Structures are given as structure tokens and as C-alpha cells.
Amino acid sequence: MPFNFTVSPDxxxxxxxxWFYFNTWMQRQLGTDIHLELYDSFxxxxxxIRAGKVDLIYANPYxxxxxxxxxxxxxxxxxxxxxxxxxxxxxxxxxxxxxxxxMPGLRLATTAxxxxxxxxxxxxxxxxxxxxxITQREYDSYILIAKALLRGEADVGFxxxxxxxxxxxxxxxxxxxxxxxxISVVHHALLVGPELQPRFDxxxxxxxxxxxxxxxxxxxxxxxxxxxxxxxxxxxxFMIDLIDxxxx
Amino acid sequence: xxxxxxxxxxxxxxxxxxxxERTATILDEEVPYPDGKLIxxxxxxxxxxxxxxxxxxxxxxxxxxxxxxxxxxxxRHPDMPAVAFQGLWETVxxxxxxxxxxxxxxxxxxxxxxxxxxxxxxxQGKLVxxxxxxxxxxxxxxxxxxxxxxxxx
Numbered sequence: 001m002p003f004n005f006t007v008s009p010d011x012x013x014x015x016x017x018x019w020f021y022f023n024t025w026m027q028r029q030l031g032t033d034i035h036l037e038l039y040d041s042f043x044x045x046x047x048x049i050r051a052g053k054v055d056l057i058y059a060n061p062y063x064x065x066x067x068x069x070x071x072x073x074x075x076x077x078x079x080x081x082x083x084x085x086x087x088x089x090x091x092x093x094x095x096x097x098x099x100x101x102x103m104p105g106l107r108l109a110t111t112a113x114x115x116x117x118x119x120x121x122x123x124x125x126x127x128x129x130x131x132x133x134i135t136q137r138e139y140d141s142y143i144l145i146a147k148a149l150l151r152g153e154a155d156v157g158f159x160x161x162x163x164x165x166x167x168x169x170x171x172x173x174x175x176x177x178x179x180x181x182x183i184s185v186v187h188h189a190l191l192v193g194p195e196l197q198p199r200f201d202x203x204x205x206x207x208x209x210x211x212x213x214x215x216x217x218x219x220x221x222x223x224x225x226x227x228x229x230x231x232x233x234x235x236x237x238f239m240i241d242l243i244d245x246x247x248x
Numbered sequence: 249x250x251x252x253x254x255x256x257x258x259x260x261x262x263x264x265x266x267x268x269e270r271t272a273t274i275l276d277e278e279v280p281y282p283d284g285k286l287i288x289x290x291x292x293x294x295x296x297x298x299x300x301x302x303x304x305x306x307x308x309x310x311x312x313x314x315x316x317x318x319x320x321x322x323x324r325h326p327d328m329p330a331v332a333f334q335g336l337w338e339t340v341x342x343x344x345x346x347x348x349x350x351x352x353x354x355x356x357x358x359x360x361x362x363x364x365x366x367x368x369x370x371x372q373g374k375l376v377x378x379x380x381x382x383x384x385x386x387x388x389x390x391x392x393x394x395x396x397x398x399x400x401x
Binding site: 098099100122123125126127128179180181182183184185237238241242244245246248 | 281282283284285286288290301302303345347363365366367369371379380381383384385386387388389
């Protein structure tokens with residue numbers, strides 16, 4: 001039976017092929033079969049995680065809590081210098097100049113990405129806005145959120161900062177950033193499940209030197225990752241504790 | 249943002265739960281909470297600071313060296329009722345999350361309001377400390393808290 005690898009569905013579509021290259025790279029490094037399964041929805045992926053169908057996952061920090069504390073996963077590495085930050089944008093001609101100008105009843109465009117949504121909602125709190133006094137619509141991608149703003153279908157949009165920066169200049173110039181998070185310690189992580197943990201040390205040492213090898217560097221580039229950093233158990237627990245404080 | 253800014257300084261004796269006390273200079277001047285940032289700190293089970301992020305250092309006006317190894321109650325503003333902190337400690341010591349609005353005292357005597365969440369850090373079933381994450385509160389919640397705390401002093 002091959003091991004199963006999956007990636008948090010919030011990856012940028014432009015880098016999808018990069019994850020397949022990465023899977024091939026890992027199979028060669030470990031000399032074992034690994035099957036990459038990509039999901040469109042967080043819910044479908046979580047159902048398979050709970051069913052024990054995942055051995056390795058590039059997880060968002062929100063799901064990392066469940067994976068580490070309930071499913072026995074361990075962080076093998078995190079992407080170097082890549083942190084998850086969110087921002088709230090409005091159409092460029094919006095009357096709102098700061099978050100406190102936003103009013104109850106506003107129409108929010110968001111995604112199913114749990115981190116961006118959670119951080120975005122926290123950044124709305126200074127305006128006394130929460131799920132009870134706004135209307136929300138979920139979109140499949142950040143480009144669709146941008147389009148909703150530009151068409152006047154939404155008043156504010158939540159973006160992953162990197163997702164916003166990947167939009168074209170033409171689209172970005174028609175929006176204005178009201179607030180951008182500066183949290184610094186929330187990020188994705190590569191987590192290894194119990195079945196694959198006997199190969200943990202081997203995988204970690206290959207990952208930490210991946211950027212030094214020409215082929216490895218090429219694969220990393222295709223995933224828009226600079227390299228992998230070691231992530232200690234305590235760093236993982238700290239991040240999970242922090243996420244825990246944000247979900248109330 | 250409305251700010252109190254009377255600029256008048258006063259010396260206040262702050263008595264802590266453990267019986268210790270210190271005299272602090274209090275300035276009735278608010279420092280606005282920075283947009284998009286989280287203030288993060290961790291303490292050991294006794295409330296001694298073991299970790300402070302950059303936002304904490306900037307907002308508290310203390311250096312990292314001054315904060316690490318110091319009791320977290322160094323931030324306690326005399327306008328905060330003792331009962332609020334009693335509730336915090338009782339909640340987290342029973343293993344639950346605590347959330348509330350807190351007026352914090354800076355080293356320079358000015359103050360800043362936060363919405364704070366404190367959770368116990370459990371490792372292998374043992375309590376190893378607490379993590380406190382502070383975020384920007386709304387003005388209406390600050391006003392509500394000010395009114396409430398004034399009745400609890």
C-alpha cells in the first residue's frame with residue numbers, strides 16, 4: 001500500500017503541478033510509493049483525515065491542531081520565511097478608510113480557508129462586526145473574491161496576503177487594503193502521520209537540505225517555497241495554542 | 249479614535265495579589281492598539297513571563313530583557329479591579345480559556361486596551377504555563393468595560 005500525501009486545499013492553483021513534482025521527489029528520496037491526493041474542499045479532506053487515509057499533509061495551521069493533538073501527526077518541517085497573513089480589502093472607491101468605518105449589514109466575500117477567515121474576522125472586531133451582523137458569501141478563490149468586490153457584489157473581501165499579491169496589478173489597483181495582519185508566527189507545516197513516522201528523521205534530513213540540490217531547488221521553486229525549516233514539537237504546540245486563542 | 253489625553257501624571261501604589269506592591273507613575277493617556285497585530289506572551293504556571301513577541305515589547309514599552317523573568321502583573325493598571333484578575337486565574341487554573349477586556353499599563357505610565365484571551369498550555373497532560381494573545385478591541389467594548397470596572401473597584 002502506498003502512503004497517502006495531501007495538501008491543504010488553500011494552495012495557489014498556479015502551483016498545483018509543483019506539488020506533484022514534490023511528491024515525485026519524495027518518492028525518489030524515500031524509495032517508496034506515495035500517492036498525492038488533492039481536494040477541492042476542506043471538509044472532504046478532513047473526512048479522509050479522520051478516516052485515517054492521510055499519512056503526510058502540508059497542513060494549514062488551523063487543521064494542524066486537529067492533526068497533531070487528535071490524530072498523532074508530527075511536524076517534520078515548515079516552509080522557510082513563509083508566514084500566513086490575511087488582509088481585508090475594499091473596492092478602491094469605498095467610503096471606508098479604516099476598519100472602524102465599516103457598518104453592520106456589510107457584505108463579506110471570503111473563502112473556506114479557515115486561517116484567513118479566522119484572522120479576517122478578528123480584524124473586523126474593532127468595528128463591532130461578527131457573523132451575527134454581516135452577510136457572508138464563500139468563494140472558491142481569491143480572484144473570485146476580487147471580482148465580487150469589483151462588481152459591487154461585496155463590500156469587503158478577506159484575502160491570504162500572498163494570494164492578494166499574486167493578483168494582477170490591474171485588479172489590485174481597483175482595490176484598497178484596509179488592514180493587513182502582522183502575526184508572524186502562524187504558518188503552514190508539513191506533518192507526518194503515525195504510519196510514516198518511522199521514516200521521520202530520514203525525511204526531515206532530506207527536506208532540510210532540499211534547497212541545496214539543483215533538482216530539489218527547482219521543485220521548491222515550482223511550489224513557491226524557498227526551502228524547508230526545522231519545526232520543533234514545542235514550536236508546533238505553541239502555534240496550535242495561539243490558533244486556539246483566535247477561535248474564541 | 250477618541251483618546252483620553254489629559255497629560256497629568258500621578259503616583260499610584262499598586263498592590264498585587266501576592267502581597268507585593270510598587271509605586272507607578274500613571275499618565276491618563278491612551279496609546280492606540282496597532283491594527284492587524286497580535287500581542288503574544290507566555291508565562292510559566294506562576295505567571296512569570298517566558299516569551300514576549302515584538303508587538304508586546306513595542307506596546308508595553310519595556311525591553312525583552314525587562315519582560316522575561318518578570319511577573320505578568322507588571323502590566324496591571326490600577327484602574328483594573330482585582331476581581332477581574334481573580335476571575336482570569338480561577339478560569340485558567342481550572343483548565344479553561346479566559347477572555348476579557350483589559351486596560352494595560354505601559355512602562356511610561358500611559359495605557360492601552362486589549363481584548364485578551366488566555367489559555368493553559370498542556371503538554372503530555374501537564375500544565376506547563378499559559379499563553380496570552382491580545383487583539384484590538386472595539387471602542388464600544390472598551391466603554392462597556394470601563395463602566396463595569398468602575399463599579400467593581
